[in-house]
Amino acid sequence: MKPIFLLLFLPLLLSCGEENKPNIILINVDDLGWRDVGFMGSDYYETPNLDKLAAQGMVFYYAYAAAANCAPSRASLMSGMNTPKHRVYTVGSSERGEAKTRRIIPTPNQEFLADSIYTLAEMLWDNGYTNGTFGKWHINEDPLQHGFHVNVGGSQRGNPGSGGYFSPYKIDFIEAGAEGEYLTDRLTDEAIAFLNQNRKEPFFLYLPFYSVHTPIMGKKNLIEKFKDKPGTEGQERADYAAMVASVDENVGRLMTAVDEWGLAEKTLVIFTSDNGGIRDISHQTPLRAGKGSYYEGGIRVPLVIRWPGKINAGTTSYVPVTHMDFYPTIKNIIKGKDREASETLDGIDLSPLFAQQEMDERSLYWHFPIYLEAYNPKEDGGRDPLFRTRPGSVIRKGKWKLHHYFEDDGYELYDLQQDPGETQNLINTHPEVGDQLKTALHAWRRQVDAPVPNEPNPLYEDEFHRKLLNELVVN
Structure with missing residues (x-):
């Protein structure tokens, strides 16, 4: 039998432990290029809310996706492992392109993250977090099988389909909204509702927008806004600028909710993209190439991390980092325990950078x-x-x-x-x-x-x- 005083104080001890665990918000935009936002130097795209977020936290100028396209990047982010460990290398078949131009037989691709892999979400679940995902999942049929309590819109689908950014939607695990409702707005509505319902206990809010993935479909009023705006070479599409603007607007809505509910200092916010942008849509000058390429334009991504009181506003880092670092960083911050050996993780804890400490160079x-x-x-x-x-x-x-x-x-x-x-x-x-x-x-x-x-x-x-x-x- 436990001593009576321990039984009396156990709820208080648990409550104090929970209060020391920050909420986690991870915003992962699809195919947003390294220079497709104002704080990374774009003069054409308008991202005032993201620029504000960047000014409130730390901007990483050498942030990398673990892979150059959607599924392997997301598998690495969620597992903390590099591609040879989970064997998700691409979307669909590895035999892409004209067969007569492929000199060797490529390695077979594993389309989904194996059930045996202990994901970031599962680790957070086991450490007392309530987890919700709102948007593109793409690494198995249902994220509820990989550690989430709530799923809106996530399945094996990699894009919303033809015409799919406006309701009625063509993706899974979401009900149709009012006719003409925009998917990016709806996913943010759902994320804010989840935040409101769970704001008194630690939560993990994963917001992987389908935007700005093809098909390129912006809201009409925003397309009109950019139609006559002069662009620069490679950044001049009004419909794509409209999609970027919608992402920006909705990140602003989410951050407003966090701040108004007094959660800012209790919440670690990560904003990034799953891989480089499509060069045929938007150039990332001076970086070469784009999505699908392992030149810098295909794997370098925007990254901001905000955590008031822990990360000084307006700071920057030129240390090369990767999405695989998120898992060990979060695990260390929450003092998380898991059911797998930590050496399976291929990233490192980035929290010393938050305090602007030096870190050893790595490959x-x-x-x-x-x-x-x-x-x-x-x-x-x-x-x-x-x-x-x-x-x-x-x-x-x-x-x-x-x-x-x-x-x-x-x-x-x-x-x-x-x-x-x-x-x-x-x-x-x-x-x-x-x-x-x-x-x-x-x-x-x-x-x-x-x-x-x-x-x-x-x-x-x-x-x-x-x-x-x-x-x-x-x-």
Whole structure:
């Protein structure tokens, strides 16, 4: 039998423990480019609420998604693991693009996050949090199977479908609203209602907007607002600007609710994007390429973290960080216990950066043993015009970034400090740096058992491939 005084004080002790756990709000916009917001330098898109959020917290200028497209990025964010561990490498088949132009057989893709993986949401559930997700999930059929109590709009679907940004909706787990209701508005309404219902106890609010993913559909009044606004090269689409403006407006609504209910200092807010923007829609100059590519434009993303009292307003960080860092950071902040060994997590705790402390330099890795076909061969900016990426791996350490492509065993080395656009391959002029990064990359692949495909594709036709490339170059 427990002592009577302990029984009397146990509720108070538990309450004090709960009060020390911050609420977590994680806003994950779909396909929002690194420079598609005002606080990252865009002059065309208007994001006053996001700019305000950035001014209230810390902006990370070298933030990276763990993968260059939706499903693997989300799987890594939610698991805290790099792609070789969960084996979600892409959306659908890894055999994307014209078969006659693929030299090797890519690694098979696992479409969903395995049930055995202990997710960020499950860890928070087991540590007393109420969890709600509102929007795109994309890594299994129902997020309730991976640690959420409430789900609105999330399933295996990766986009809202043709015409799907306006009610009646075509996604799962959501009821139709009034005719013409806008999906981004509705998801925010649901998120605010969840916040209101759960604001007295620790909550995890995951808001993965479907915006700004295709189909590009903005509200008419916002499209009209941007129709005559002068753009800059690569950032000039009024319909896309309208979608960005809607995201901004709704993040502002959510932050207003947090502040008005007195939750600001009790709430850690993370704002980011799941991967780089689609270059055919919006350029991320000076970064090269876009979604689906492992050049900087495909994996560099906007990131703001706000936590009043813990993070000074108006601070910045130039330390390279990744979405895989969210899980260990949150786990450390809440002193969370889980049912899995912490070494399965591939990220690190970022909280020292919140206090502007120095951290040891580390390497970041990406692995993509698959193909992703081009969006627009003339716009994508990839290694060749047929694919946004071909099978390979990447390492970034310090200012250096090394690409390794498996088809031709090709290497590309870039100095991101001098050449953020990855235009000058230095593999031949800096062989000692290249060799160091090659050694590190190969060692990491062995450590995580990353598959390196090398079996020739019997459907590949060299003459067809060369002819197609030549036609694209000529045209």
